[in-house]
Amino acid sequence: MKAKHEDAVVKLTSVFFQYEEKVVLENINFSLERGDFVGIVGPNGSGKSTLMKLLLGLLPATKGTVELFGQPLSKFRDWSKIGYVAQQVAHGAGGFPATVREVVASGLVGKVGLFRRLQGKHHQKVEEVVERVGLTEKLDQRIGNLSGGQLQRVFIARALVAEPELLILDEPTVGVDQESIEQFYELLRSLKEENGMTMMIVSHDVGVMTQWVNKVACLQRKLHFHGSAHDFAHNHDKILQQMYGDSIKMLAHHH
Numbered sequence: 012m013k014a015k016h017e018d019a020v021v022k023l024t025s026v027f028f029q030y031e032e033k034v035v036l037e038n039i040n041f042s043l044e045r046g047d048f049v050g051i052v053g054p055n056g057s058g059k060s061t062l063m064k065l066l067l068g069l070l071p072a073t074k075g076t077v078e079l080f081g082q083p084l085s086k087f088r089d090w091s092k093i094g095y096v097a098q099q100v101a102h103g104a105g106g107f108p109a110t111v112r113e114v115v116a117s118g119l120v121g122k123v124g125l126f127r128r129l130q131g132k133h134h135q136k137v138e139e140v141v142e143r144v145g146l147t148e149k150l151d152q153r154i155g156n157l158s159g160g161q162l163q164r165v166f167i168a169r170a171l172v173a174e175p176e177l178l179i180l181d182e183p184t185v186g187v188d189q190e191s192i193e194q195f196y197e198l199l200r201s202l203k204e205e206n207g208m209t210m211m212i213v214s215h216d217v218g219v220m221t222q223w224v225n226k227v228a229c230l231q232r233k234l235h236f237h238g239s240a241h242d243f244a245h246n247h248d249k250i251l252q253q254m255y256g257d258s259i260k261m262l263a264h265h266h
């Protein structure tokens with residue numbers, strides 16, 4: 012019984028990935044334990060999206076093994092355990108004629124099936140997660156009327172409604188104002204602390220993100236660092252210099 016609980020949520024062992032001739036990921040050994048909140052850091056083109064696609068089963072590893080919840084990817088079927096919040100173009104939803112309630116309920120498709128009617132318990136769950144992200148007042152409003160920060164919370168609610176155990180977020184703060192970013196990370200922290208959610212986030216905003224996560228993984232084709240946010244903070248200059256080279260000056264300026 013206990014062993015089951017100690018299984019890593021995600022485990023990559025000696026993983027390589029290449030697009031035709033181009034090696035994008037090289038010998039990645041990486042694991043995520045239950046309750047981890049890990050931030051993935053790396054320059055443009057360093058393989059972050061590719062890594063996520065490998066975890067989501069969208070791309071096969073060229074070499075090495077990927078395991079999810081203790082099972083090899085090829086045997087893993089329980090995709091409702093994984094919630095994914097894709098990168099949003101915050102302005103793109105302007106004309107989309109769906110309400111918050113409808114968008115969040117669409118997150119149940121994988122569980123309930125596309126043509127089945129939602130039952131009372133599902134409606135209740137939708138309202139519960141909308142409340143969780145603080146948007147109850149907006150429940151029946153069209154998402155086109157929301158701010159970037161509110162929209163981001165709608166997409167998180169859509170991922171949460173199926174009750175995932177692992178939440179993967181790709182650049183979730185792009186187009187979100189500064190104040191909402193703080194609220195957004197507060198929400199993630201509470202999901203970790205109150206629900207024991209395991210989370211993985213990719214963000215270019217290294218300075219902000221690394222203040223909230225408990226682990227950091229630095230990727231630039233290889234994994235340059237994989238450890239606690241505390242250790243990252245102490246070796247931060249050296250690690251980033253190694254990965255970003257001269258462009259680090261720009262980053263340092265930014266924050």
Ligand SMILES: Nc1ncnc2c1ncn2[C@@H]1O[C@H](COP(=O)(O)OP(=O)(O)OP(=O)(O)O)[C@@H](O)[C@H]1O
Nearest residue numbers: 030031033035053054055056057058059060061062
């Ligand atoms: N379908 C593809 N075919 C060939 N090369 C690709 C393909 N997709 C991505 N690449 C290349 O693989 C490398 C890694 O890309 P990836 O999108 O994983 O990086 P990333 O770290 O997510 O970048 P960004 O921060 O810009 O989103 C890049 O050099 C990219 O040009």
